[in-house]
Structures are given as C-alpha cells and as structure tokens.
Amino acid sequence: MEPNSVKVNGVHFDIEYVTNLHIEGENCEGGMWLSERVIKVDDSLVGDRLHRVLRHEVMHAYFGLSGLTELLPANVEEAICVMSETASYEYLYDGFN
Ligand SMILES: [Zn+2]
Numbered sequence: 001m002e003p004n005s006v007k008v009n010g011v012h013f014d015i016e017y018v019t020n021l022h023i024e025g026e027n028c029e030g031g032m033w034l035s036e037r038v039i040k041v042d043d044s045l046v047g048d049r050l051h052r053v054l055r056h057e058v059m060h061a062y063f064g065l066s067g068l069t070e071l072l073p074a075n076v077e078e079a080i081c082v083m084s085e086t087a088s089y090e091y092l093y094d095g096f097n
Pocket of ligand 1: 056060078081
C-alpha cells in the first residue's frame, strides 16, 4: 500500500505520486517541498525502491524543518540522506538478531 501522507517531527506532509517526475528540468525519483509540505515521488516506483526514496525525502524534510538545510552544504545533506535510506532500513528490518 502506498502511503499518502507522513508526519515529520509532528508536521503533516502530503505524498503525491507523479508520472515522469521532473524537478528543475531533471528526471527525478523524488523531491520534497518544505513550504508546501509535500513530498512527490515518481509513480513508477514500487516496493522497496519506493520506500527507499520516501525515506530519503523524509530525511530532507527533517533537515528542512530543523534549519540544518540552511547551515550545511547541499552535498553534505544529500550524502546524509542517501546514507539514511539504508541505515534506517537496516535498523528497522534487519537489525538486532
Ligand atoms: Zn536528496
């Protein structure tokens, strides 16, 4: 089941599924719009890949809401968001034997 919203630090974000998602002219799997409280993902994504992209965009929302986006270079935030795609997954689903 595809989620339609998510709470990030208590803030409601809508999740929209977009055909051929493009951001600033580039084909993208996902994006997050802080002021609109919206996460958009390409509607071709399913299963694990969909949830991986959602975790990535939710992490961007945490950075945006906290103000860290304004303090960190964009490539640092991006690297942390990529790391969190798998870090949170491993912790929640594969961790603690
Ligand atoms: Zn990103």
